[in-house]
Amino acid sequence: MNYWLLKTEPEVFSLDDLKAAGREHWDGVRNYQARNFIRDEMKVGDGVLIYHSRTQPIGIVGEARVASEPYPDPTQFNADEKYYDPKSPADNPRWFVVDIEYVDHFPKVLPLADLKQTPGLEKMVLTQKGSRLSVQPVRPDEWTIVQRLAGRADKA
DNA sequence: GCCAACGTTGGC
């Protein structure tokens, strides 16, 4: 079992939106490194941290889990979609999604500024300067620290 | 809203 962190702008799609939907495909990833994690490594049941960017405060807001095998991102084939990619062949799709299932909100947001100060998270992709990766692997020890910070000893 | 960091595109 692997752990991941997914970034989203809550103005576009928030953890509240995921809660309301229960389950949703995580579309619009248009970065090859992120694509490779989704397509090649994500498995049903993997743990997911949801991170809100470009808001106040920015930080990890809760938890979800991977709920499907990877499959081609339907938005890449639709010319009406923001994420339409005319260069993606239907017989060899360029972009992939997985379904993400809501688990819960953390009791409080874990702000990025705090995570950067937390011992053990120095190597976390999220805390690296200039890291824009929207789909990030999280190490098990980092997952444990984050759960503990969130006040959830049961999951840590 | 600014702009540094980063990724992608395309002319050559």
Added chain:
DNA sequence: GCCAACGTTGGC
């Protein structure tokens, strides 16, 4: 295949 120009991300 280099790299300048351009576009995007996302903290601040």
